[in-house]
Structure formats: structure tokens, C-alpha cells
Amino acid sequence: MVPHLTTALNGPLLELEKRFLDAAPDIERWLRSQWQEHTPPFYGSVDLRNAGFKLAPIDMNLFPGGFNNLSADFMPLCVQAAMSAIEKICPNAKSLLLIPENHTRNQFYLQNVAQLVNIFRMTGLNIRIGTLIPDIQAPTPVELPNGQSLLLEPLVRSGNRLGLKDFDPCAILLNNDLSAGIPDILKNLDEQFVLPPVHAGWAMRRKSNHFAAYDEIADEFAQLIGIDPWRINPYFSVCKHIDFHGRQGEECLADSVNVVLALIRQKYQEYGIEETPFVIVKADAGTYGMGVMTVRSADEVIGLNRRQRNKMSVIKEGLNVSQVIIQEGVHTFERVEKDGKAGVAEPVVYMIDRFVVGGFYRVHGERGIDENLNAPGMHFEPLAFETCCSLPDCQQTPDAPPNRFYAYGVVARLALLAAALEIERTEPSEEAL
Structure with missing residues (x-):
């Protein structure tokens, strides 16, 4: 299933994809050199938007929760990348403790957990699941719709190590983004690797830090292949001390919207783009598409009504929003058709270690090309990628599936590299944890 680009402005993107193809040896060599200097996040997923004239990341998730949406064809890539990641961190690892979100009623998320368990078991690890849910005081089985089951077990802290009863793992894999904060039981685990580190969770992480690092990566990469960095990088600004309920x-929000919109208009004029510029205002921390709004004019953020303020003021775990990022909106001109129905789509690329291991399309039949697709009513198309994102075919046209997906994989890996810098630069002192 390959999406259709519905815009006539695919000429510039074809040119961008051709640049990626022509420079593929240089790109791979440059990325390889970067990974010699920086440690990639253990895993991650990147939301991309393909505007026809621009291909850019709009979000980077360091605790990806959709491995169940990947095609089964990608399983060998996942296992191989997971082996590489584990060998670098703990070559003699035999056991792994997986700590998921507390979503025991979310069957889709639990299927993601089951898929992670399958991947790491196939690497030869003994993997078990520890839960942060305080009500679970004994091993508790959870049945899944596909017939599989998961066993959730209470965590046991012993000094500076964390495990389960009669289970002392070599490493701890977090699939919990810590939006509600870092629990004491996860602090100061000096004798075990915690992957990703706890400061990569939303209790401490900020999207603006990520995109500040991405600015640097995009500039260097653009110079490498001779493109305008804007073609792969959204403008952004930040507003602190926000209180939507207290207005x-x-x-600050209106001024920032004006500034970013002016920058976008300048670029649109430069490239002869006739689309309407817009920005996305969203919480600087958090996920699940909460606290997000599309804005086309600064007037739209002045005097928000009660419903809008309620929507923007709270994110996952009921936390209040006090800081927002104003990000250049990137149109998506991709649509996925299935069973006679079409929906606006955006690619999501998954990585383990420094490797692209697959992806899918997030599709929403009721959202527009300038709206957030990570919202109720969305669905995923796990068979969307006919090929992986790492094998371009120079004998085919730039927009052929393997080449378009290679472009996705390149931009996703740039975001992953930015996340590596972000994690390095935001590492707190032991006292802060």
C-alpha cells in the first residue's frame, strides 16, 4: 500500500529525494561518523510530514508504543537491531526487565508490549515485565485479543538494583514515558543500565530542547548535500509561564505565532508556494496528541473560549500545561486509500539503536492536511511500507517506494541523532535525580 501525493508541488520533493539518492554514500558515511561520537537512543519513532515541497520531522518519541503496528516483515530487522543495541551496552546480557505504561485496559498498547517481548526473546534474552501499578502486588496475567497473554509482576528494589522476585536483570528497558514523574523506585539505579535514561522521559524532557538540537543537525546535513535546511526543518519558538485557564x-503566544508565521511566509514566497502558512501550538512536554491546536493567525490564540482553554491546558496524566512550543506547521499531501475510503496520512518511522526497522502510516479520515492526525478517529496502516526505509534503488525514479522511504529514513535518523545530542546535553547530576 503506497500513499498518493495529492499535490502538484511534488517537483521540489522529487528533487530533494534525488539529492538524497545521489548523496547516499556521503549521507551514510556522515551518519556513521556521527554515531562514533554520539550514542543513539535505545529506540525511538519519528512522526514525519511530507508537504511535497518539504519533508520534516514534527515529533520524536523516545518511548515508542506502536511496535504492534509494524508489518511482520519487519521483525527480522527489529531483532537484528535489538541484538546490536544490547551487545553494545551489555555484551553478556542474559536478562531484561521491561517496564511498560500503566495502560492495562488499552489492548492496542498491550499488543505493543507483547511485540517488544517477542523481539527481545528472539535476541536470546530472558525478558519479564515489571509494572509500576501499585495495586498489582502479585504476578498478574493479562489476556490479549489475539490469544497471547502477558504476565505483569510487581517491581522489587534491592539497594541500587531493580528487578522482580527471584529475577535480577542485566538491564531495564523503559516503555513508559514517565509523564507523571520519575518514581523513586527508578532513581539512582547505579548498577544497571536504564534504557532510555529516566531524564529522557516527559517528566524532564522538552520538545524545544530536541528541536534546538535538530536545528544544528539539519544545518550540518544540509550543507553536506547542498540544500536549504528549511526543506527538512520546521521553524519553532517557545513560550514559558503559560496558564490557559488564567489567560x-x-x-507571548501571539507574538511568537506572528514571528513564526512571518518566517514561513518568507519561505513560501521564496519557493512560490501558494498554500496557507500555519503553526502548531502544543505542550512542550507530553504525548498522545494532547494539548495541540492548529493556528493560522495570531488572533486565534487571543481570548480562547473555555472549550479551547480546557483542551490546551491539560496533557497526559492530567498535568497542567505551563510551557508550549510554537512549531511551523507542515502540510501533509499524502493520502492512503483502502476499501474505497481515503484519509490524510503521515509516515511514522521506527528505529532501534541507529537502524531504521520499519514504519507505518497514521491515517485520519476526518482531519485536514494542516491538522494534527494524532487524535481520536485515527488508525494505522501496518502494511503501508512496501519496502524498508534503508535500501534505495538508484535504478528507479526518485519517488519510487524504496526511494521515497529511504528519504523518510534519512530524515528520521537525523531526528534520532538530534535526540542523542538532546539526551547528552540534558543529563542531570545524580543529585537532581
Whole structure:
């Protein structure tokens, strides 16, 4: 299943994809040199938007929860990449403790957990699941719709190590983004690897830090292959001390929207783009598409009504929003058709270690090309990628599936590299944890 680009502005993107193809040896060599200097996040997923004139990341998730949406064809890539990641961190590893989110009623998320268990078991690891849910005081089986089952077990802390009863793992894999904060039981685990580190969770992480690092990566990469970095990089700004209920920070928000929109208009004029510029205002921390709004004019953020303020003021775990990122909106001109129905789509690329291991399309039949697709009513197309994102075919046209997906994989890996810098630069002192 290959999406259709519905815009006539695919000429520039074809040119961008051709640049990626022509420079593929240089790109891979440059990325390889970067990974010699920086440690990639253990895993991650990147939401991309393909505007026809621009291909850019809009979000980077360091605790990806959709491995169940990947095609089964990608399983060998996942296992191989997981082996590489584990060998680098703990070559003699025999056991792994997986700590998931507390979503025991979310069957889709639990299927993701089951898929992670399958991947790491196939690497030769003994993997078990520890839960942060305080009500679970004994091993508790959870049945899945596909007939599989998961066994959730209470965590046991012993000094500076964390495990389960009669289970002392070599490493701890977090699939919990710590939106509600870092629990004491996860602090100061000096004798075990915690992957990703706890400061990569939303209790401490900020999207603006990530995109500040991405600015640097995009500039260097653009110079390498001779393109305008804007073609792969969204403008952004940040507003702090926001209180949507108290209407505090509206002036900062309006000013930032004006600044970013002006920058976009300048680029649209330069490239002869006739689309309407827009920005996405979203919480600087958090996920699940909460606290997000599309804005086309600064007037739209002045005097928000009660419903809008309620929507923007709270994110996952009921946390209040006090800081927002104003990010250049990137249109998506991709549509996926299935069973006679079409929906606006955006690619999501998954990585383990430094390797692209697959992806899918997030599709929403009721959202527009300038709206957030990570919202109720979305669905995933796990068979969307006919090929993986790492094998371009120079004998085919630039927009052939393997070449378009190679372009996706390149931009996703740039975001992964930015996340590596972000994690390095935001590492707190032991006292702070």
C-alpha cells in the first residue's frame, strides 16, 4: 500500500529525494561518523510530514508504543537491531526487565508490549515485565485479543538494583514515558543500565530542547548535500509561564505565532508556494496528541473560549500545561486509500539503536492536511511500507517506494541523532535525580 501525493508541488520533493539518492554514500558515511561520537537512543519513532515541497520531522518519541503496528516483515530487522543495541551496552546480557505504561485496559498498547517481548526473546534474552501499578502486588496475567497473554509482576528494589522476585536483570528497558514523574523506585539505579535514561522521559524532557538540537543537525546535513535546511526543518519558538485557564502568556503566544508565521511566509514566497502558512501550538512536554491546536493567525490564540482553554491546558496524566512550543506547521499531501475510503496520512518511522526497522502510516479520515492526525478517529496502516526505509534503488525514479522511504529514513535518523545530542546535553547530576 503506497500513499498518493495529492499535490502538484511534488517537483521540489522529487528533487530533494534525488539529492538524497545521489548523496547516499556521503549521507551514510556522515551518519556513521556521527554515531562514533554520539550514542543513539535505545529506540525511538519519528512522526514525519511530507508537504511535497518539504519533508520534516514534527515529533520524536523516545518511548515508542506502536511496535504492534509494524508489518511482520519487519521483525527480522527489529531483532537484528535489538541484538546490536544490547551487545553494545551489555555484551553478556542474559536478562531484561521491561517496564511498560500503566495502560492495562488499552489492548492496542498491550499488543505493543507483547511485540517488544517477542523481539527481545528472539535476541536470546530472558525478558519479564515489571509494572509500576501499585495495586498489582502479585504476578498478574493479562489476556490479549489475539490469544497471547502477558504476565505483569510487581517491581522489587534491592539497594541500587531493580528487578522482580527471584529475577535480577542485566538491564531495564523503559516503555513508559514517565509523564507523571520519575518514581523513586527508578532513581539512582547505579548498577544497571536504564534504557532510555529516566531524564529522557516527559517528566524532564522538552520538545524545544530536541528541536534546538535538530536545528544544528539539519544545518550540518544540509550543507553536506547542498540544500536549504528549511526543506527538512520546521521553524519553532517557545513560550514559558503559560496558564490557559488564567489567560496568562497570551501576548507571548501571539507574538511568537506572528514571528513564526512571518518566517514561513518568507519561505513560501521564496519557493512560490501558494498554500496557507500555519503553526502548531502544543505542550512542550507530553504525548498522545494532547494539548495541540492548529493556528493560522495570531488572533486565534487571543481570548480562547473555555472549550479551547480546557483542551490546551491539560496533557497526559492530567498535568497542567505551563510551557508550549510554537512549531511551523507542515502540510501533509499524502493520502492512503483502502476499501474505497481515503484519509490524510503521515509516515511514522521506527528505529532501534541507529537502524531504521520499519514504519507505518497514521491515517485520519476526518482531519485536514494542516491538522494534527494524532487524535481520536485515527488508525494505522501496518502494511503501508512496501519496502524498508534503508535500501534505495538508484535504478528507479526518485519517488519510487524504496526511494521515497529511504528519504523518510534519512530524515528520521537525523531526528534520532538530534535526540542523542538532546539526551547528552540534558543529563542531570545524580543529585537532581
